[in-house]
Amino acid sequence: MTTQRQAALQGEITPAMKRVAQKEQVSPEEIMQGVADGVIVIPANINHDELDPGAVGQGLRTKVNANIGTSEDFPEVEKELEKLAAAVDAGADAVMDLSMGSSEGIDETRRAILSESPVMVGTVPIYQAGVEARENAGAIVFMTADDMFEVIERQCRDGVDFITVHCGITRQAVDRLQEEGRVTDIVSRGGSFMTAWMLHRDEENPLYSEYDRLLNIASAYDVTLSLGDALRPGCVADSTDRAQIQELLILGELVDRARDAGVQVMVEGPGHLPLDQIEANVLLQKRLCHQAPFYVLGPIVTDVAPGYDHITSAIGGALAAASGADFLCYVTPAEHLGLPDEQDVREGIIAARIAAHAADLTGGVAGAREWDEKMARARKALDWSQQIRLAMDPQKARQYRQQKNAQQMQQCTMCGQYCAMEIAEKALGEVED
Amino acid sequence: MTTQRQAALQGEITPAMKRVAQKEQVSPEEIMQGVADGVIVIPANINHDELDPGAVGQGLRTKVNANIGTSEDFPEVEKELEKLAAAVDAGADAVMDLSMGSSEGIDETRRAILSESPVMVGTVPIYQAGVEARENAGAIVFMTADDMFEVIERQCRDGVDFITVHCGITRQAVDRLQEEGRVTDIVSRGGSFMTAWMLHRDEENPLYSEYDRLLNIASAYDVTLSLGDALRPGCVADSTDRAQIQELLILGELVDRARDAGVQVMVEGPGHLPLDQIEANVLLQKRLCHQAPFYVLGPIVTDVAPGYDHITSAIGGALAAASGADFLCYVTPAEHLGLPDEQDVREGIIAARIAAHAADLTGGVAGAREWDEKMARARKALDWSQQIRLAMDPQKARQYRQQKNAQQMQQCTMCGQYCAMEIAEKALGEVED
Numbered sequence: 001m002t003t004q005r006q007a008a009l010q011g012e013i014t015p016a017m018k019r020v021a022q023k024e025q026v027s028p029e030e031i032m033q034g035v036a037d038g039v040i041v042i043p044a045n046i047n048h049d050e051l052d053p054g055a056v057g058q059g060l061r062t063k064v065n066a067n068i069g070t071s072e073d074f075p076e077v078e079k080e081l082e083k084l085a086a087a088v089d090a091g092a093d094a095v096m097d098l099s100m101g102s103s104e105g106i107d108e109t110r111r112a113i114l115s116e117s118p119v120m121v122g123t124v125p126i127y128q129a130g131v132e133a134r135e136n137a138g139a140i141v142f143m144t145a146d147d148m149f150e151v152i153e154r155q156c157r158d159g160v161d162f163i164t165v166h167c168g169i170t171r172q173a174v175d176r177l178q179e180e181g182r183v184t185d186i187v188s189r190g191g192s193f194m195t196a197w198m199l200h201r202d203e204e205n206p207l208y209s210e211y212d213r214l215l216n217i218a219s220a221y222d223v224t225l226s227l228g229d230a231l232r233p234g235c236v237a238d239s240t241d242r243a244q245i246q247e248l249l250i251l252g253e254l255v256d257r258a259r260d261a262g263v264q265v266m267v268e269g270p271g272h273l274p275l276d277q278i279e280a281n282v283l284l285q286k287r288l289c290h291q292a293p294f295y296v297l298g299p300i301v302t303d304v305a306p307g308y309d310h311i312t313s314a315i316g317g318a319l320a321a322a323s324g325a326d327f328l329c330y331v332t333p334a335e336h337l338g339l340p341d342e343q344d345v346r347e348g349i350i351a352a353r354i355a356a357h358a359a360d361l362t363g364g365v366a367g368a369r370e371w372d373e374k375m376a377r378a379r380k381a382l383d384w385s386q387q388i389r390l391a392m393d394p395q396k397a398r399q400y401r402q403q404k405n406a407q408q409m410q411q412c413t414m415c416g417q418y419c420a421m422e423i424a425e426k427a428l429g430e431v432e433d
Numbered sequence: 434m435t436t437q438r439q440a441a442l443q444g445e446i447t448p449a450m451k452r453v454a455q456k457e458q459v460s461p462e463e464i465m466q467g468v469a470d471g472v473i474v475i476p477a478n479i480n481h482d483e484l485d486p487g488a489v490g491q492g493l494r495t496k497v498n499a500n501i502g503t504s505e506d507f508p509e510v511e512k513e514l515e516k517l518a519a520a521v522d523a524g525a526d527a528v529m530d531l532s533m534g535s536s537e538g539i540d541e542t543r544r545a546i547l548s549e550s551p552v553m554v555g556t557v558p559i560y561q562a563g564v565e566a567r568e569n570a571g572a573i574v575f576m577t578a579d580d581m582f583e584v585i586e587r588q589c590r591d592g593v594d595f596i597t598v599h600c601g602i603t604r605q606a607v608d609r610l611q612e613e614g615r616v617t618d619i620v621s622r623g624g625s626f627m628t629a630w631m632l633h634r635d636e637e638n639p640l641y642s643e644y645d646r647l648l649n650i651a652s653a654y655d656v657t658l659s660l661g662d663a664l665r666p667g668c669v670a671d672s673t674d675r676a677q678i679q680e681l682l683i684l685g686e687l688v689d690r691a692r693d694a695g696v697q698v699m700v701e702g703p704g705h706l707p708l709d710q711i712e713a714n715v716l717l718q719k720r721l722c723h724q725a726p727f728y729v730l731g732p733i734v735t736d737v738a739p740g741y742d743h744i745t746s747a748i749g750g751a752l753a754a755a756s757g758a759d760f761l762c763y764v765t766p767a768e769h770l771g772l773p774d775e776q777d778v779r780e781g782i783i784a785a786r787i788a789a790h791a792a793d794l795t796g797g798v799a800g801a802r803e804w805d806e807k808m809a810r811a812r813k814a815l816d817w818s819q820q821i822r823l824a825m826d827p828q829k830a831r832q833y834r835q836q837k838n839a840q841q842m843q844q845c846t847m848c849g850q851y852c853a854m855e856i857a858e859k860a861l862g863e864v865e866d
Contacts, residue, residue, distance in 0.1 A: 072849040073840065100851055130851065140856070178861065183809045186857035189848055196860035234854070235809030236794060236802070275755050276795040301751065301791040303805040303812070306820065307829035311787050314744050315751045318734065322708045336812065336820075337830065338837025338846040354744050358734040361669060362709040369669070372736040376616045376668030379736070379769065387739065387769075396740035397770065404771025407506065413771040415622055416505040418533055418563065421667070423573070424619035427629035428611065 003222040004042045006262040008035035016044050016053040024060050025366035034058060038255070039291045041264040043094075043120045043224035047159035052118045054093050056266060057293040061365050062321045062356035063093035065122070065295075065329045066349050070101030070109055071339050077109045079342075084113055086342045090349035090393070092330075096122040096164075103132045111158055120161040122226060125152045126190045126207075141197050145206035153217050162224040164268065165214060166190040167207040168250040169230035171198060177231060177243035184234035187271075191230025211254060215261040224264040226295055227251045232271030235303050239273045240281060252288040266293040266327065269320075273299040278316060282323035295327040296320045300335075309335035310351035317352060321359030328352045350393050357392070380421055382410050436655040437475045439695040441468035449477050449486040457493050458799035467491060471688070472724045474697040476527075476553045476657035480592035485551045487526050489699060490726040494798050495754040495789035496526035498555070498728075498762045499782050503534030503542055504772050510542045512775075517546055519775045523782040523826070529555040529597075529762075536561070536568045544591055553594040555659060558585040559623045559640075574630050578639035586650050595657040597701065598647060599623040600640040601683040602663035604631060610664060610676035617667035620704075624663025644687060648694040657697040659728055660684045665704030668736045672706045673714060685721040699726040699760065702753075706732040711749060715756035728760040729753045733768075742768035743784035750785060754792030761785045783826050790825070813854055815843050 007014050013028045017035065020042055021028040034040030040057030056063050066087035068080050080099070087095050095117060099109045106128045114121055129151040133143035155163065169191050177185070186192045194205050207214060218225055231247040233239040251267050258265035267289045273281060278299055285294050299316035300309055313331035321328060332340040332348035340348065360368040371390065378386035384401060391397035404413050411419040440447050446461045450468065453475055454461040467473030473490030489496050499520035501513050513532070520528050528550060532542045539561045547554055562584040566576035588596065602624050610618070619625045627638050640647060651658055664680040666672040684700050691698035700722045706714060711732055718727050732749035733742055746764035754761060765773040765781035773781065793801040804823065811819035817834060824830035837846050844852040 071846055072851075073842075073846045100849075127851075183806060184813045184854060185861060187853050189851055189853045189856075192853035192856035192860070193851075196856050199860045235812070236805045237809055274794045275751060275791050302787065302794060303808040304790065304823060305783075305787050305825045307824065307826055307833050308783060308787060311744055311747050311784055312791070315748050315788065315791055318708060318748045319752065334833060334837060334847070336845070337833040340847075350738075350741060351744055354735065354738050354741060355748065357737065358708050358745070358748055361707045361735060372669045373616060375736040376670055379668070380617045390737060391740065392738045393740055400740050400767060400770040404767060409506075412769065413504055413506045414767070414773075416533075418505075418560075418622055420620050420622045420625035421617060423622075423625035423629050427625070427632045428618060 003219055003262050003264060004035055004044065005259070005264050008032045009262070016042050019053050020055040024055065026059070031055060038259045038265070039293065041224045041266050041293055043122070043161035043264065045156065045159045045161045045221050045223055047157065047221060048114060048121065048161055049159070050115060050118055051120065051161065054120055056295070056327045058291065058326065060326070062359055063327045064349060064352040064356055065094040065096055065327065066092040066345055067096045067098050067329065068345065069098035070105060072101060074339050075101030075105050077105065077112055080109055081112060081116060083342050083345045084117060086345045087349055088117070088119055090346045091353050092119060092349050094120045094122060096124070098124055098127060100127050100131050103135045106131065110155065110160070114159045122162040122164065123155050123160045124164040124190055124228070125155045126166060126193055128155070130193045140193050141200040143197070145210060148206060149213055149217070152214065156217050156221040156223045160223060162226045164190065164226045164228040165207050166194050166228040166230040167205070167211055167214070167254050168227060168247040169194050170205050170208050170250060173231060173243060173247045173250065174198065176246045180242050182238045182241065182243065184238055186231065187234030188228065188230045188232055190228055194230060211257060215258060215263050218263045219261060222264070224266060225258055227254055227265065227267045229268045229270065232269070232297065233273065235272050236274050239270065240277050244270065248285060248288055252290065255289045255292045266295050269294055269296045269325070270299050271297055272303060273301065273316060275301050275315070275319065278319045279323040282320055282325050286324055293326040294324065295329065296325045297329045298331055300331060306336045307333055309333065310348050314351040314355040317355035318358040321356055322362050328356055353392055436652055436695050436697060437468050437477065438692070438697050441465045442695070449475050452486050453488040456487065459492070464488065471692045471698070472726065474657045474699050474726055476555070476594035476697065478589065478592045478594045478654050478656055480590065480654060481547060481554065481594055482592070483548060483551055484553065484594065487553055489760045491724065491759065493759070495792055496760045497782060497785040497789050498527040498529055498760065499525040499778055500529045500531050500762065501778065502531035503538060505534060507772050508534030508538055510538065510545055513542055514545060514549060515775050516778045517550060519778045520782055521550070521552055523779045524786050525552060525782050527553045527555060529557070531557060531560060533560050533564055536565045539564065543588065543593070547592045555595040555597065556588050556593045557597040557623055557661070558588045559599065559626055561588070563626045573626050574633040576630070578643060581639060582646055582650070585647065589650050589654040589656045593656060595659045597623065597659045597661040598640050599627050599661040599663040600638070600644055600647070600687050601660060601680040602627050603638050603641050603683060606664060606676060606680045606683065607631065609679045613675050615671045615674065615676065617671055619664065620667030621661065621663045621665055623661055627663060644690060648691060648696050651696045652694060655697070657699060658691055660687055660698065660700045662701045662703065665702070665730065666706065668705050669707050672703065673710050677703065681718060681721055685723065688722045688725045699728050702727055702729045702758070703732050704730055705736060706734065706749060708734050708748070708752065711752045712756040715753055715758050719757055726759040727757065728762065729758045730762045731764055733764060739769045740766055742766065743781050747784040747788040750788035751791045754789055755795050761789055786825055
């Protein structure tokens with residue numbers, strides 16, 4: 001058995017590489033070379049039968065992920081399958097199942113999502129390990145290293161394409177956090193679990209100290225590691241501090257070890273960042289992690305807009321992707337307030353896709369500028385059915401157009417007969433004739 | 434009678450300057466100096482009695498404007514007063530009345546808005562002149578230069594604080610447009626009126642050739658000129674082209690002439706721009722227009738998201754403001770599809786305020802970082818009433834929190850008992866004890 005990376009290193013073009021090349025409008029050789037260089041990953045578990053493979057990385061269309069999954073208060077599987085369908089319909093390239101409902105429901109939810117998802121599926125195994133430890137042993141800190149690896153293996157065996165693993169939050173990183181101090185300390189759930197575990201037991205993080213064990217599992221199922229940033233800033237005031245950068249240094253070293261083991265790997269990043277620190281964060285990650293694909297959670301550019309964090313993160317995500325980030329985790333309007341519902345999922349995905357596409361327009365991503373130019377020509381021609389067809393969310397565009405234009409005018413109701421494009425076309429046309 | 438600028442040049446601190454200084458947490462002397470240098474404007478018509486003066490420019494909080502006003506299909510004044518109230522409630526710093534409903538209703542709507550608006554009010558007089566020419570003379574091109582100036586004077590006499598005037602679209606600029614060619618030609622309504630007028634009559638733009646007449650009117654009522662960019666790009670493909678830059682060069686020269694006449698002046702800018710052209714556009718405007726305040730219409734960073742242009746413009750607006758733009762014209766979700774309603778107005782203003790504040794966080798704007806830090810501390814403390822109070826839109830934040838959290842838990846329903854901040858606080862606290 002070989003991973004996509006092992007195949008690429010042997011110069012082999014896999015069916016997944018061919019499929020990705022077709023979707024990205026680049027050659028299969030370029031995809032193979034990118035995977036061999038570690039600048040592209042194809043998260044495609046050998047057991048995820050429903051998957052239509054996609055890729056994340058350099059030169060490719062910026063991808064977007066939707067976080068879904070049950071919580072204690074909303075444990076129903078059906079709701080999450082509806083969110084999966086909404087996310088895929090809205091154009092998500094990936095979903096992460098972050099279920100933390102009751103322990104027996106977590107396996108069931110994940111398996112249901114995997115059996116229905118054509119897009120790559122990610123998880124954070126430590127969540128399930130934490131829930132199980134709490135229910136079976138009484139507290140998160142009572143889980144053993146074996147418990148953690150058992151859950152990781154279980155999830156990988158089921159067919160998960162990528163897993164977030166908080167390997168970089170070591171004793172050293174936590175020391176640095178405590179020395180400097182922070183406004184919001186730790187806002188990563190996995191990070192808080194690992195910190196509580198290490199401090200309570202006075203032991204090193206097993207995901208770091210037994211990293212080879214993790215690499216063996218990932219290699220066996222070709223699961224892509226997404227190295228989690230447990231110490232990501234949870235507010236603008238904590239951004240780009242020593243704790244965050246210490247963890248990033250460790251993640252960079254772990255990237256090399258994964259690559260050496262033939263395991264595909266990407267790195268997660270902040271978080272809350274002011275606009276003027278985004279470009280530097282991307283540069284730093286790319287340099288310290290030797291150009292590994294960068295998966296950003298936002299970034300959210302201000303803390304003060306709960307209810308609108310799909311917008312605060314669209315601003316940050318666009319700038320991050322234009323600076324080189326490869327994969328945007330959506331943020332929904334419900335962020336900081338509660339679990340997103342289906343409508344939040346849809347709004348979150350569209351906002352993230354806007355950010356991704358705005359960035360792709362500035363790079364050489366195949367087809368990006370052509371899409372905008374087609375829309376501009378349809379707009380100029382007042383061709384509404386074409387504008388709606390080309391819209392990122394045709395359903396929303398159609399709704400607005402119908403609702404605002406009961407009389408079915410050719411122009412829109414903002415300008416009516418005073419349509420600038422019509423008046424100008426007539427005026428300029430008269431002269432040219 | 435003196436304008437704010439004339440007073441500033443004489444070293445006089447006016448009541449408006451004092452009020453602005455108080456709101457911006459800077460000294461009145463700094464405001465006076467900024468107005469004297471032409472890098473700050475205080476749009477405050479001597480006849481706008483209800484106005485609580487505000488300022489736009491260098492070093493100040495980035496401002497946001499809401500476009501409202503009737504159209505042929507929605508001519509009711511009441512609806513526009515509701516939008517005014519919604520805009521002010523959502524935190525707009527300015528509104529523009531762009532009414533183009535039937536000619537008799539335009540004066541009435543403007544006067545009603547002026548009598549109720551505590552924020553600065555702008556207009557585009559050529560719209561009314563165009564509607565009147567069409568109704569009275571049969572076509573826009575039949576209006577005379579006197580008609581244009583008569584409407585400008587009427588609106589200024591009523592108390593309008595700033596007016597958009599398309600003075601830079603000259604024969605030369607239109608020639609350049611026609612030589613290069615464009616996908617969407619002209620998307621500015623005022624620009625299309627002036628172009629049709631010039632080409633049909635084979636005459637120069639009177640707002641350019643008789644610019645001194647305009648300066649006299651503006652000076653008499655202390656109306657701030659907002660030099661309109663008739664040739665702003667209407668799609669990403671047309672951005673930063675020769676037509677746009679030719680007009681900007683002309684606007685720069687007109688800035689100097691306004692300043693010399695003691696008239697306050699700012700400059701409008703694009704429009705549709707890809708992310709990677711925004712910083713250069715701001716730099717160019719600031720340099721060519723000798724640091725005049727810059728009022729941007731978006732910028733919208735992709736053409737393909739009708740229904741979500743409050744988001745495409747929040748991305749562009751944030752980057753523009755972080756690069757030095759001073760004033761953001763909102764774009765609503767209805768853009769490119771129809772006339773915005775009250776809900777669209779609210780969403781547009783909040784999105785623009787997010788963009789403005791994200792930029793202010795990166796500069797030295799008084800109070801900006803403190804706001805975020807207060808929110809972060811409230812979030813860490815799980816202090817929900819404080820989080821809602823501090824939210825940019827408390828109403829929306831409250832709605833979400835209530836709807837997602839029927840059981841009134843202390844945490845939010847995303848993480849429930851697995852709240853990272855709580856777990857981390859407990860773990861880190863145990864060690865420190």
